[in-house]
Amino acid sequence: MSFSISEAVKYVGVDDTELDLFESQYIVPNGISYNSYLIFDEKVALMDTVDARMADEWLKGLMDTLGGRAIDYLVVSHLEPDHAGCIVRLLKLFPDATIVATAKAIAMMPQFFGEDFRASTMAVKENDTLSLGVHTLQFITAPMVHWPEVMVSFEQTEKILFAADAFGKFGALSAEEDWACEARRYYFNIVGKYGAPVQMLLKKASALDIRTICPLHGPVLDENLGYYLDLYNTWSSYKPENKGVFIACASVHGNTLTAAERLAEILRAKGEEKVVVSDLSREDMAECIEDAFRYDRMVLAAASYDGGVFLPMHDFLTHLSAKAYQNRTVGLLENGSWAPSAGRTMRGLVENMKNVTIVDPTVTIVSSVKEADIASMEAMADALIAAGIN
């Protein structure tokens, strides 16, 4: 696929609509794009390659767009194979091209491409520049967004930020869908652990007069950039984006789910406008992670199981912990038929998270929810509502 971002800057990335799981774990119902860009000037720079899955289609589009010109520089923002997967093939076509990357990326290349990998390389560091003619690339390191070798590039003449994985999203470019939904799911699952490095990058970006953002996944952003920057600031500072209660439920036979839905009704009846119930056994885990971060409060509702908590909940909390879930208020609802253990297990996992407050009371139901349980559910709902953000 090729289109113009400006007279000199062209998109030459590809959509991958047949991938089963991105990074072997995230469903991508609308595919994903691997973005790549060309800058034409006295010198020609290619900004990243794509996943090897799409090499043939990508190379065809690239060669058509090059129109006979050669690539002088291959700028490698990020060495993860969804972007670096075609470097070796590209260098066979353009053996005189110079790879421009951080020293760390250059040092890692033989790990991926073999010890006999040889290329002309230019290691760049913070604020180094590279003139292509009229265009000048300024390199800005972005370690841990979301690998250590990452850098972004700011083209000073057209004020374009080539942003690596930042501001990326799931979904092919051909998909017509809301940006925030799939960008949020991408952010929290892939970059979520690295809030502080993203904050650092946003601080560096605030010193630049950015007019266009060219990420490595998802659409080119050239309007209303404040919207995207504000969302990234919210997400990376671990602040809730929306007021609401997310009820994550792990139910073996449905009784815990019934209790979760009853709690949702109680919350709504008390005036809570946004309550979302998700069945962890059946809904996309990545979407559940996204919703946990999105809202300011969460209820963990789970069955007891093998002396602990039903495993979909254990799995969910393991994911949340890995993604540095923090700064939220949480309620616990457990179900147990002879020796309830879910509450104790969930509490132990949540207490290891940073700045998470567990409200009183924990609700315990025995096998199924009964009218006698409503008083404690009402009390939990009151405590959750009192803890809501304004």
Ligand code: FEO
């Ligand atoms: Fe899109 Fe971190 O690779």
